[in-house]
Amino acid sequence: MAPEQAAGAPALPEGSADSTPDGDTILDADLQASSAAHDAAEGAIARLYGEPLLRLPNDLYIPPDALEVFLDAFEGPLDLLLYLIRKQNFNILDIPMAQVTLQYLEYVEQIRKSNLELAAEYLLMAAMLIEIKSRMLLPKRQDDLVEDVGDPRAELVRRLLEYEQIKTAAQQVGSLPQLDRDFLRPSLPVEQGLAPVWPHVDPHDLQRAWMDVLRRAKLTQHHRIGREELSVREHMSAILRTLQSNRFVEFSDLFQGQASVPVVVVHFVAMLELAKETLIEITQAEPFAPIYVRLAYSPA
Known part of the structure; x- marks a missing residue:
């Protein structure tokens, strides 16, 4: 059995074991500390790292215009x-x-x-x-000699x-929609087609190049009477041999060494025959660009 309580002592309710005089002292101290901290926080002029700052440091320098706020409300x-x-x-x-x-x-x-x-x-x-x-504020003068300034x-x-x-x-004007402020210009990536785009060249460029070669051949020709047998097949073979050693040959360079007009004509006919049989290719990058001759590409 529990010992009897002293006479006149109040009975303690169940679960009040912490309500001792020491516990009341600790609780009062915590309340006083919390109240003091709250009062200090209310009187603080600022907070530094979460702690209330009650007075300014002695070595703190504040420029005169540090806290100045200027609202430019008027433009003039x-x-x-x-x-x-x-x-x-x-x-x-x-x-x-x-x-x-x-x-x-x-x-x-x-x-x-x-x-x-x-x-x-x-x-x-x-x-x-x-x-x-x-x-x-000046009075108006009733004088005909003085002009009224209005x-x-x-x-x-x-x-x-x-x-x-x-x-x-x-x-x-400012309320109108502006690019990059109120709206953005849409852009979609467009894939380039895989089909090759051939340059827009004119067959007349080949004609002009041929006329230039013919004109230079006439400048070096000699008046000679004779009969000369020319073979188109031989000139075709000569053109193929020239193109085998060079990847690209300019059109005019293909006629180097052909002195007379008949030889130049046969050489040109041989080149056209090779192009007709798809053994060579005559290419031009753009209008009025140099014309090149090369062997026809044959896939492996």
Whole structure:
């Protein structure tokens, strides 16, 4: 049996063996540490590697413009001026110069503090607005000798209207679909055919080459009276012997050593007979290119 409990001592429920004074002390310490860490995290200015940073290091240097965020919302003075007019639904043909100039100067004062170079262009427009406002405050002279210069705002209105037209046109052009931005041009690989593509040559090129050989043969001929027997078969054999030692022979080189016109004619007829019997091939790469003669290709 379990020993009797001391008088006046509260009974412990089942499963409360960890609820000892030592356990309560450990639990309170964990809660206090967690609460202190939470309070420190809320007051931290930053986190470094997950740990809260409560104060800045003494040797930390932050440049003046390190945290500067500049939004280039306007593309120039005219853009800012047009924005102020359109935002408040002012009539662009009757601009209230006092209100617009005041709002414009407030914006210029803001950008002048951060970027003086950018503010220079805006300051020029501000001077123009102040001049127009001053001219509008002057009383009109009722003098026939002084020409009426008209509304001082006319030139500014003209520039604003032209700028708005150009800006609208630029936005419309920018909204059009553009290649490589909104769509891509499709491309499909096309396999080349296995059939050979022969060059488009003209048989007249062979005729011109033959006429050139004949012309040179006439330049070296001699007037001789005699009878000469010429054999086409012999010239065919001579052509085949020449082509066996050379892979390609140019058409004009095939007639080297043929001095007289009859010999050249017979030699040409022999070449045509060999081509007719498919023993040789006459080739040309392209129009007006040199003509070559070679032995016909015979597969093994």
